[in-house]
Amino acid sequence: METALTRLTGIRHPIVQTGMGWVAGPRLVSAAARAGALGILASATMTAGELRTAVREVASRTDAPFGVNLRADAGDARERVRIIIDEGVRVASFALAPSRELIGELKDAGVLVIPSVGARRHAEKVAAWGADAVIVQGGEGGGHTGDVATSVLLPQVVDAVGIPVIAAGGFHDGRGLVAALAYGAAGIAMGTRFLLTSDSTVPDAVKARYLAATVADITVTRAVDGLPHRMIRTELVDALERSGGARRLARSVRRAAGFRKLSGLSWAQLVRDGLAMKHGKDLTWSQVLLAVNTPMLLRASMVEGRTDLGVMASGQVAGLIDDVPSCEELITRVMSEARHVLAALPGDGRA
Incomplete structure (x- = not known):
């Protein structure tokens, strides 16, 4: 199935x-x-050397x-961009809109730039700056x-920009691809x-929690890092939502210290990253610290299997x-389903 995405990146599906x-x-x-x-490799939880x-x-x-x-707002973003260029990586994606300068540096080196956005205006901005x-x-x-x-968001963006648009949020099968x-x-x-494949390194016990979840078990909360964060509702999430500011701050400091040690970042770098997160957002410093140490809450579940101590981000x-x-099985299934759905559609527009 050839599309603008497969032609752009050279992937098969x-x-x-x-x-x-x-x-x-x-x-x-x-x-x-x-x-x-x-x-796509996730680099935000890696040191530059690990990347x-x-x-x-x-x-x-x-x-x-x-x-x-x-992460476009990371203090060492340019060092990571240089690694991508040096190692000949095909695509750079961004969780936040990258600057015009970062996009230009990557494109000059022949790297495709594919940011992730959640609003039409952000898509328009990165498209104007040269995103592929x-x-x-x-x-x-x-x-x-x-x-x-x-x-609602997808057709808005498709109509607003002249670059390939990749849809995310709610997809898992061939029907969704066709839609x-x-x-x-x-x-x-x-x-x-x-995440729920056998090639994922997430512990089996954590995968079991995902498989057991119903749509109603997945919630959006601001209690973890002050920003809307969709995840599986657990006792920890409930406790974070109930706890007062002082208690959340104490937890934030402890976890931020753990992330600093694990990531190799200095306190100054953590503060700079926190300021970048705070920019343009109405966050308290407690929330900023929570945002900085969110990787530790994710690590507790995704690496250590401690769903009692960590959070489980989930669509x-x-x-x-x-x-x-x-x-391999998943992608083969999705593409087979998509072809069957397409074949079953009425060819002349009549049911």
Whole structure:
């Protein structure tokens, strides 16, 4: 199935595996890439040295194109951009809109730039700055999210920009791919669906919690880091929502110290990152610290399997998923379903 996305990136299927912190490592990314999707490494939870090692590991496992997801507001963003360029990575994606300068530097080196956005105006801005494509996530998506549904946001963006648009938020099967194409998208991006594959390193006990979740079990809360964050509701989430500011601040400081040690960042770098997160947002310093240490809450679940101590970012679509296939099996299934759906559509517009 050829689309503007497959032509742009050189992948076989119009499917993107998103960059999820502590989840989208070399094993998952290389498996997705080998299966014909665009696998994207999550670099925000890696040091710069770990990122270079991870890129080389993926490259050693597959010749297929893949990408790296960056935080545009990170203090060492330019160092990470240089790693991407030096290592010959095909795609750079961004969780936040990158600057015009970062886009220009990557494009000058032949790297495709595909930011993720949650609003039409952000898509218009990065398109004007030279982005090659854009991932548009509706409110159904996991992690930080907006409140506009994909079915409303997607056509807005498709009509507003002249670059390929990749739909994210609520996708897990071939029906969703066909629906996204009908809206004018060039493909779909999936996070939770790839988290729940056998190639994902997330502990089995955590995957079981996702599989057991219903749509009603997945909520949006500001208690974790002050920003709307979609995740599975757990006792920890309930406790964070009930706890007072002083208690949240104490927890934030402890976890921020742990993340600083793990990431190798200095306190000055953490503060700079916190200021970048705070810019343009009405966040308290307690919320900023929570935002800085959110990676530690995710790590507790996604790496250590401690769902009692960590959070589980999740799209609403987890409530529809009931199996853990390999990436190869998943992508083969999605494409087969899509072809069957397309074949079943009335050719002359009549039911």
